[in-house]
Amino acid sequence: MNRRTRAGLALLAALFLLAFAGPLLSPWGWDDTDFAAFRAPPSAEHWFGTTQSGHDVFALTLRGMRRSLLIGLLVAVLSTGLAALVGTVAGFCGGWPDRALTFGVDLLLVLPSFLVVAVLSPVLPGGWPMLVLLLAGFMWMVTARMVRAMTISLKEREYVLAARFLGVSAPRVIARHILPHLASLLAVDAALNVSVAILAESGLSYFGFGVRPPDTSLGTVVADARGSTTAYPWLFGFAAGLLVLIVLAVNLLGDGLRDALDPATRRTMP
Amino acid sequence: MASFLLRRLVNHAVLVVVAASLAYLLAAAALKPRANFEDRTPRPPAAVVEAELTRLNLNDRTPLADRYRVWATGVLHGDFGRTWQGSPVNDELWRRLQVSLRLLVLGAVAGFALGVLLGAWAAMKRHRMPDRLITLGSYLLLAVPVFVLAMLLQTAAKQVNDVTGLQVFEWVGESSPGAADGTFGALGGLGDRVRHLLLPTATIALAQLALYSRYQRSMMLDVLDADFVRTARAKGLRRRDALLRHGLRTALIPMCTYFAYTSGLLLLGAMFTEKVFGWHGLGEWLIDSITRGDANVVAAVDCFAAVAVLLAGLVSDVLYGVLDPRVRVGAR
Numbered sequence: 001m002n003r004r005t006r007a008g009l010a011l012l013a014a015l016f017l018l019a020f021a022g023p024l025l026s027p028w029g030w031d032d033t034d035f036a037a038f039r040a041p042p043s044a045e046h047w048f049g050t051t052q053s054g055h056d057v058f059a060l061t062l063r064g065m066r067r068s069l070l071i072g073l074l075v076a077v078l079s080t081g082l083a084a085l086v087g088t089v090a091g092f093c094g095g096w097p098d099r100a101l102t103f104g105v106d107l108l109l110v111l112p113s114f115l116v117v118a119v120l121s122p123v124l125p126g127g128w129p130m131l132v133l134l135l136a137g138f139m140w141m142v143t144a145r146m147v148r149a150m151t152i153s154l155k156e157r158e159y160v161l162a163a164r165f166l167g168v169s170a171p172r173v174i175a176r177h178i179l180p181h182l183a184s185l186l187a188v189d190a191a192l193n194v195s196v197a198i199l200a201e202s203g204l205s206y207f208g209f210g211v212r213p214p215d216t217s218l219g220t221v222v223a224d225a226r227g228s229t230t231a232y233p234w235l236f237g238f239a240a241g242l243l244v245l246i247v248l249a250v251n252l253l254g255d256g257l258r259d260a261l262d263p264a265t266r267r268t269m270p
Numbered sequence: 271m272a273s274f275l276l277r278r279l280v281n282h283a284v285l286v287v288v289a290a291s292l293a294y295l296l297a298a299a300a301l302k303p304r305a306n307f308e309d310r311t312p313r314p315p316a317a318v319v320e321a322e323l324t325r326l327n328l329n330d331r332t333p334l335a336d337r338y339r340v341w342a343t344g345v346l347h348g349d350f351g352r353t354w355q356g357s358p359v360n361d362e363l364w365r366r367l368q369v370s371l372r373l374l375v376l377g378a379v380a381g382f383a384l385g386v387l388l389g390a391w392a393a394m395k396r397h398r399m400p401d402r403l404i405t406l407g408s409y410l411l412l413a414v415p416v417f418v419l420a421m422l423l424q425t426a427a428k429q430v431n432d433v434t435g436l437q438v439f440e441w442v443g444e445s446s447p448g449a450a451d452g453t454f455g456a457l458g459g460l461g462d463r464v465r466h467l468l469l470p471t472a473t474i475a476l477a478q479l480a481l482y483s484r485y486q487r488s489m490m491l492d493v494l495d496a497d498f499v500r501t502a503r504a505k506g507l508r509r510r511d512a513l514l515r516h517g518l519r520t521a522l523i524p525m526c527t528y529f530a531y532t533s534g535l536l537l538l539g540a541m542f543t544e545k546v547f548g549w550h551g552l553g554e555w556l557i558d559s560i561t562r563g564d565a566n567v568v569a570a571v572d573c574f575a576a577v578a579v580l581l582a583g584l585v586s587d588v589l590y591g592v593l594d595p596r597v598r599v600g601a602r
Contacts, residue, residue, distance in 0.1 A: 110289040114538070115572055116296060118560050123300045199415055203542065206417050207557050222418060226546075229421045230428035230441075237425075240418040248413035 005256030011249035015242070019065045028056035030063040030216070042234050049234040051224070061239045064216040068198050069246065071132055071217065075197035078136035080143065080190040084182065087147025088174045092155055102148070105141045113138035117200075118209040128211050131204070135197055143189045147182060154178050184261040191254035195247040202243055218243045278587060282580040289576040291342070294569035298337055301563040303328050303354040326352050328565060341569065350570035354562065359570045362555070367574075369444065370551035374533075374540055376467065377474030382529050384475065385482025390518055392483065393490030394510075404483060411480035416539075420473045420546035427469055440466045442548045470547040474540060478532070485528060489521040496520070523593045527586040534582025538575045 026047065028034070033054040034046070042049045048057035090101040117134045124130050154160060155178075163173050179186075198218075204210030205219025206226075213220065218239050225235035307319045314322075323329035327340045344351050350359040392404040414422075427439035440446065445463050493499060494517065502512035541553025548554075552571055559567035 107288070107292075110285050110576075111292055112289070112538075112572055112575065115293060115556070115560075115568070118557075119296055119300045119568070195413070202415055203417065206415075206542070207545070208561070222421070225421075229424050233425045236418075236421060240415075240421065243415065243418065244410070244413045247415075248409060251409065251413060 002256050002260055004252050005260060008249045008252030008254075008256055011245065012253060015065075015246055015249060016069065018242075019062055019069055022062045023059060026056065026058050028059045030055065030059040032056060032059070039232055039235075041232075048238045049232075051235060052228075057221075057234060057238060060216060061218070061221055061242065064218045064221045064239060065242055065246075067128065067211060067216060068201060068218040068243070071128060071135070071201050071211075072194040072198040072246075072250070074132045075135045075139065075201075076190045076193035078132065079139040079193055079197075080186050082136065083140035083143035083147055083189070084179065084186055086140070087144040088151045088178055088182075090144070091148040091151025092170060092174055092178065094152075098148075101144075105144055108138065109141050111138075114200075114204075117204060118207065121204065121209050122212075128215055128217075131201065131210055135200055139193060139196065139200075143186075146185065150182060150185070151178055154181055184257075188254055188258045188261065191250060191257055195250040195254070198243070198246060198250070218246075275584070275588065278584060282584060286573070286576050286580055290345070290569065290573035291338070293572040293576075294341055294565070295334065295338060297565040297568040297572075298341075299334055301560070301565045301568065302330050303563040303565065304330060306354055306562060326354060326356060326566070328354060341566070345573070350573070351566035353559075353567055354564045359566055362567075363552075363570055363574065366550065366552045366555050369549060370537060370540060370544070370553065372444075373467070373470055373544070373549055373551060374474065374536055377471040377540075378478060378529075378533055378536055380471065381475035381478025382482055382525075385479040386486045386522070386525055388479070389483035389486025390490050390513075390521070393487045393494060394513055396491065396494070401487075405487075408480040408483045411476060412484070414477075416473065416477050416542040417546055419476060420470070420543055423469050423473055424546070438465070439469055441469050444549055470543050470549060473543045473547075474536075478536075481532075482525070482529075486521065486525055489524055490517065493517045493520050523590070526593060527590045530586035530589055531582050534579040537578045538571075 023029075028046065034040075034050055034056065035054055037046060037050045038054050039052050040046060040050045042057075046056050046058065048061055050056060051060065086101050086105070090098045117131075117138060121131055121134055124134075126133075151174075160173060160177050163177055168176075201210050201217060202219030202222065205212075205217050206223040208223065211217040211220055221239035222236045222243070225232065225239075228235060304319065304323060307314060307322060320329065320331075324332065327337055327344075329337070341351060348360075350363065352358055353362065388404050388408075392401040395401045411419075424441045427441055431438055440462070444466055445459070446466075494513070496517070498520075499512050499517050502516045503509065507515070538553055538556065540551065541557055543549070544551040544554040545557060552574070556568060556571045558564075559571070
């Protein structure tokens, strides 16, 4: 493990701890209203200040952070899993399944993903889990292409050929002999997808196309402060800061992993 | 080269048609501007709403296939239809494009130039203080969502304005009303526009800079130990000259093509900046139109963006061939 990976992991662990154990530290719940403090700046009572309607910003921010982290992780796992499935099947089977899947990938790549998610997510039912599906559905294509190309070359290796000629079934060959070889690529991809997903979610939520009230994410917390950025910076500052820290931690972790696993980049990176 | 380009062009044209059609079908199926008419006060009679929607080709009771046929015929004749308020999409698209370009050109070029300089400098000072600072800075910047960056800049600008007691920075819109009629006349109008440009341009430039500097750094590291740089050193050039004249030029080739490619994406990528700073450009229009259910506008902006992205891809292909002789030989 290099320094970057360690720093990323430590930061991420601290952020998870804050998100899930943080509410224990503060007496205020996210739906409590303090009628004595409207739009109060940060103080000993309200660490991150209060909103226009007297809600505690600390509790609200942590609630949004839990949602954002969850969305990021789920989207990353789903999209990388889908990429692995489609890529290996297309690469391993060849023929018409390959052509059909490749056509599907190309078609999805042409569609403007932001637009599709922005148009569909308010119309479709299902709240944030639907948003997770939509985001994951538009993030896997590039990885699937890489996986497909690698599978095609792995397919001709002796041990894979041996397994195939011994009569091992295709799903088993993919699971036991091809996927382990792709594990490092997929791990890095999943890690970096977490930050992409969190950024995409917060961007959509900022415009009102992502997570919607009464649900909260870091994006909606920032978006709610839109009109009062300059006058009441605490309304968005803490949520924005945590958002940046999460993405930073995940990027450090992902890049560190890539350097550790890929000898070609290790040479040039510190 | 010509046949290669022609093949790419045909390929791209097919993709644009597919992308635009899918975008229209999606927007027309999901967005319902009917409520905009029915919520008017006084509430118009149902027949009037129906007739108006049909006239604008926005009626969700017309079969989707029919609406698509009308839309596609219009687009083939260069007409993107009408907004839900009845004005032609084409005029507004053209006007908004100019607004977006006024903002983007400066930001993109500044971001590219600064990013290349910082990235090259970081690579030359590899593992030393400047490199570490630049790497840290670009990591931080890459983690900041554009809308957060814009809001932070606004907050900082407010502080500066308060401290100095002057209106140094402006962060709403493209210009203040009546600025050109002041004591300084047209000059005052120009100064006012520049002050409005400052923050959004900085937002776009900073977001771009982080990306370019990372990319340029790794490109530069690749050529740092290349044989031709060593040859240049051996013939007596100083390290800095060898790196700048031979190293940087080579490392710039992929950067230029990358720049051309990203510029295509930027047209819509500026929507956060436009939204936060109240610039009435293309990105803002797209977002507002999705909220309003204005299907024709969404399809038009998207079609335009697809053309921009694919054109940028084509330009970057051509640039690569023009700048790098090795590719040209390979293509023949």
